[in-house]
Amino acid sequence: MAKQYGFYYDAGRCIQCRTCELACKGTRGLEPGVKWRRVVETWDGEYPDVTRTFFSLACMHCDKPACAAVCPTGAITKRAEDGIVVVDRDKCNGCQDCLAACPFGVPQFGVDGIMQKCDFCIETDRKPACAVSCPAEALRYGTIDELLEMVPDKNTQRMDGATGPSIIIVK
């Protein structure tokens, strides 16, 4: 299998500080309202036995990207060399079919109406700002193979999903 880059996410260490969200926005100069990465939360149980869990969500750079499959203009492609899913903004017609297809609600649309999302910082030629900035070390980046082994003490696995999301999570 060709090389596949992705993220590692340890929900046990994420404390919803939103550094990843803003590292992304600030480094990439995103417009307000648009989030290439966001931390979502889930509440369960009844007070006082409640639990609160977080998930730092960005493009999963899936094996079989549902967004690309439905894109009528061929604007969304998966790069052969590293598996990163990219958008050709010149080709995008803003139909938002990708948003409807994405199981994670990732595609974003700013004032220009053209789809935008995480490109793994390849456009900047730098490491993904979200992962390198995480003060809790909950978020990491690398190839899927490396990420599975990156934290030897943790029981990790690739997240399940029909589209084959490129994210390693802690069991």
Add this chain to the structure above:
Amino acid sequence: MSTKNDDFKEEISFKQTMKPEERMIPTFCSLCGPSMGCGLNCYVQDGRLVRVEGMKESPINKGKLCLKAFASMQWLYSPQRLKYPLKRVGKKGEGKFERVTWDEALDLIADKLKEQKEKYGPESLAILSPQARTYKSYFIRFLTAHGSPNYCHSGICAIQRAFGFAYTVAAPMLGMAGADYEHADLIVVWGANPVYAGAPTGNLKKILDAKERGAKLVVIKPEMQPDAAKADMWLPIRPGTDGALALAMLNVIINEHLYDAEFVSRWCYGFDKLVPHIQKYTPEWAEPITGLPAEQIREVARLYGTAGSACILAGNAFDQVVDSNNAIRAVAILIAISGNLDRPGGNIVPMESSMPMPKPVTLHKRYTQEFIDKLVGPEMPRCFQPFIEGISSAYYRCLDSVLTGEPYPIKTIIAPGTQPTVITRGSRRIVEALKKLEFFVVIDVMQTSSMPWADVVIPVTTMYECDHPFEVPMGGTGNWIMARNKVIEPLGDYKSDYEFWLDLGVKMGYGEDFWHGNIEECMNYQLENFGMTMDELRKYPTGIIYEPKPMVYEKYDEFLTAPSPRLSGAPYLPQGKVAIYNTSFEENGFNPLPEWVEPPESPTGTPELLGKYPLVLFDSHTSEAYNHGWLRNVPYLREIQPEPWIHIHPDTARQRGINDGDWVIVESPHGWIKVKALYFPGIRPDTIMSLHGWWQGCSELGLPGYPLLDGGANVNVLYSIDPDKAFDPVVTAMPKQTLVEVRKAENNG
């Protein structure tokens, strides 16, 4: 835990390259305090700051940052930045100003101060404390040179905790910076938030690492903030009752003999007096006060008493309660008698590093008793002054003197980087004081909520626009020194805070004390102990790191006899032992043993109010997006929390017909605000929580600002300022707890 992250092999597509036109300039952040700030690598393109990243070389943040730093470009280039010095041309409060030159602005201030010094005495000048930054030392120097003792510290942050710990265990920072997470079997985060405050500075990572190696985490706070979501045990305590919990924990630990008898007999004074005193503070007594089941109180006490090694991070909750000094002393005694004082995994007294200390900017050696006697509203009683920051009045009391004239009225207040209209209690009274005040100077980078009442407004550089000072971590245990580097040219007609105080000193005729206005000489003076000049320090772009000294535990002989900063230099602890029974307090008319004091309004203290005001309200001073009255104008942050809010339990809201996201009126016996109700399943159903500091709009997002008083979103209008009920008698601490009712706003927009 070992990871391969640090030496992760870079692939070609991730070369850490800069665009050819980008220039990297290292500096450090100052968006929050009080700390040296995190190391920042700033990238500049065509003279404009385009992005930041964490500085790997910094021992403070080790390459990490928080979200505020990543939003700081929008802060720097905000349309709300002040542009040039201003003088008032309209009525006070009207907010009409005209541009003046720096020379005119300095003359306006200097002439007024000279006139008032002659007419009312130099003590008629007071300067309010900002969130601690290094420029604080410069205005304390100015006050001393001028002859005023009135440095006015908040009375609600950090110094309150430091005082309680200092006069109980002679280690002021024990509860704030003394937790030995790496070796603890149990970590107690108590009324603190290591996520919203200083997340990149390491504590958070240490807590998470400790948990992974099996340490237990207990979090004590009224709502399930993200740190509490990670806890093995969350105690949703009723706001303002942490002191009652600490006393009940002492009761259990003593009566169940879970204390370290050997340590108590060798290193504690007055334990025998505590034993009978504590009997009334049973878990059953604490249950209705704290809202925690007695069994849970027993459980946490036993857990703490038997953990082996347990450390406590005691937060801001202890500074903002009327029983502050009692609550902190109770916690300090818990640490000591449980055998967790300066032992591995307990609360420790950190070691100094081999780094020399810079020569102080303050003129503390000039303090006299007469100076102390002149304080307008001592933050702690005169007999306990000076304390670690020098001598201080309390922020609120200084403003109050303008109205009462007691013991004398302050005539000029300077507010550098602080907004009395939103960050202290009793906003209505504060606005009255600002109206009446003879002369008011605001110093800031941004338009502020207090500016409309200013006579002169001084615009200063941000941290990105000046090339000084150097900084070292606060607290004397740091090991890093670095010179600030100028990242961009100033965007307006600015001086730095540091230059302002030097220039004003010269204008006042105090040039001898202010390096004749030469900032480079001022820096070089402070660096003498390092044997280098500022220019030489600049040759180390990311600063110099000194070796920390190896940790030594159980330094009781050393620190329990430490001298206090009082003029006498008398030790904090007259017996050289932990002051369980505090003879210094007793001699000065305060309770030698910690006791429980109810908030001004509370379910158990004022049950008669519950019919009309059935809910407890409190607030936080920091959220993930903001601290204090800052940063609401920054679009990236504002979109995280666009509107002022309360967290409310869904059941509590539904009983009142309030939907998630409805605008609601929150009314206390003292005032009302209009905010958005956010459903929050992890908060006590009898309690709602808000955030202080709301006033500012965000023009880029088209979001409005809010009125400062009733009907606005300023939570400080809701609290008691009753002189008999709203102040801790020892450390001034003003409570942030009251009773309220919430109802849906009629005009829900």
